[in-house]
Amino acid sequence: MKYDIILSGVGGQGVLSLAAVIATAAAKAGYRVRQSEVHGMAQRGGAVMAHMRIADGEIYSDLIGQGTADMVLSMEPLESLRYLKWLSPEGVVVTSTNPVKNIPNYPDEDELKAELDKLKSKRLVDDKSLASEAGSSRAGNMVIVGAAASSLPLSMDDLKAAVEDLFSRKGEKIVEVNYKALDLGSQIA
């Protein structure tokens, strides 16, 4: 088994904390995980990308080869389109539909929507509204993980155990909100 994910978003969106949940869950499920991150200059509001590789055998490369990723998981719609070169023709795109418009030439939203519609396999997630439904505007990244869950080689229990691990020191309430966010995300087809 191997499952390769390209994670993308805009610096400051918390792409790495989203990655941490999946990585922790995969480790709990007994898999090997390797995750390449972006630190330094690119983090300042620029496009960020991370490679996450999950496997039950040896993982050699930190980077995923082009055309071989199983999923692009994105916290921002424009960013979800940036790394399709890495996605295998059978792969799925799971992305937030809420734009981060911190550049002057951000594309027209209809044009962007049309482009996303062209993707063969996709799940488009309005993480903002589902997060507030879950009880915190900051739980958007858990909604996105939830939306990805059915394609990941991980169970909802693995993911919830990871949430518990990572958020328990912030209190029970936060854990509950994130559980709910995962659940709401997982209902998106």
Place this chain on the structure above:
Amino acid sequence: MSEYVVLGDEAVALGAVHGGVSSCYGYPGTPSTEIMEYLLEYSEKKGSPFACWSSNEKTALEEALGTSFAGKRAIVTMKHVGLNVAADAFMNGALLDIRGGLVVVVADDPGMHSSQNEQDTRFYADFAKIPLLEPVNQQQAYDMTREAFDLSEKMGCPVILRLVTRLSHSRAAIATAAPREENPINKAPNKMDWMLLPANARRRWDSLLGRQKDMIAYSEESSVNTLVMNESNSDRAVITAGLGYNYYKENEAELTDKPSHLHIGVYPLPEEKIKKIAAQVKELIILEEGYPLIERMIGGLLPRDLKITGKLDNIVPLQGELNPDNIRPALGLAPKESAALASMELAGRPPQLCKGCPHIDTYTVIKEVQAELGEESTVTSDIGCYALGALPPLSVPETIICMGASITSAKGSAEAGLKNVMAVIGDSTFLHSGLTGLVDCVASGTDVTIIIVDNETTAMTGGQTTILPSSRLENVVRGIGVEPDHVVTIPAHRKFHDENKDRLKKELAYKGVSVIIAVRECIETARKKNK
């Protein structure tokens, strides 16, 4: 044995701790920063080893040499260009009689993710004639750091551990081994071996050259430098170095007749192994992360009619980092199909200054003053977040070269006749290598206006505490001899925009050295503190 999930950088830090390190020094620089961050945190929790940031890479390396002089183990960490700053201490340190293991960790940044060049540290190891170890994964990063201390004591010289961005910032699980005790104090026995007067230095250089054969023998026997022979394939063989190994292994399954494969992670080069793998093939493919060092060095070892496929003929790209895809042409493999859509041109999203960043307010002042001046003006800048002011809409700086060069290049420009020359430099960069430039300006009485953008932190690398508190900067500047009337601290906030503009105009009008310290804390650092 315990399991840890760590970044490559953190694996190095843990390897140092378990390898009995006593002192740790460094200057922040992507992608090396997390090594010291881990060590500082560890040291704070456990009380040892000693760990601190230094003013720059040169002072860090010299401090580490002092620890080694006392017989204890020391580690010093920096990014690749940091070794240029430390080069004097580094090249001369190679000649000393090292008894307390000294490991110089240098993180290269091929692809320049967060750097101004992509120089390859392996050349420095060859230049100084000392060993270099290069891990390909987190486990090796841990193991090799421990090995590097032992090797340093065995060969009696410093050892380089070379990392690259993709390993420094990649996370995986490692298994650790039983920790080793720190060395006891044991001062170098013969001071003649630590005083590089010409007579001693000649003797030390002779000794270092004499040890080269031991280093080559070590590399020849190293289990990292693995040679896997497949004698049935007489067409081609592969040499990998650094992360070239990972990308080759990633593709290896697609090769029908597996070529013989030599991996090199321990330098100097294992010449016999190279001769052996080259002897029976027509083509040697070299996949090395960095410059074509192996490719250039092995020419003399090989039969003349051997075809070499690598970076020199640009079949493997000469620029940027390797990846699983760009080595495929050298292996004769076609690119893979992907889900990419052919249609829309995507707008780029370069990094930018955070919303509310104090540098924005300072650059806005500079920009408006420039517009109102009615005569030519020049702005030099430096290495740090404020370099991002070079991008639109601000687009203020005209030069960004290397740490500290804003002040000195401003001096040279003013002396060549440019008018209204302003140098923009951060507090941490100023203390790293701007101080000496300011001394030069004061000594020559140059007409420059230096703007220290003091955000009270080293922001670009994640908010390390600046080596001296912000409150002392003004006194430091005065102490160097800038006229007291022309040293001024201003708040870097748009609320004071008009006052700040007036002050900048006044200092530009003054024909001498002015220093304006524009203070406001980085909002990222402030946010973290409030968490």
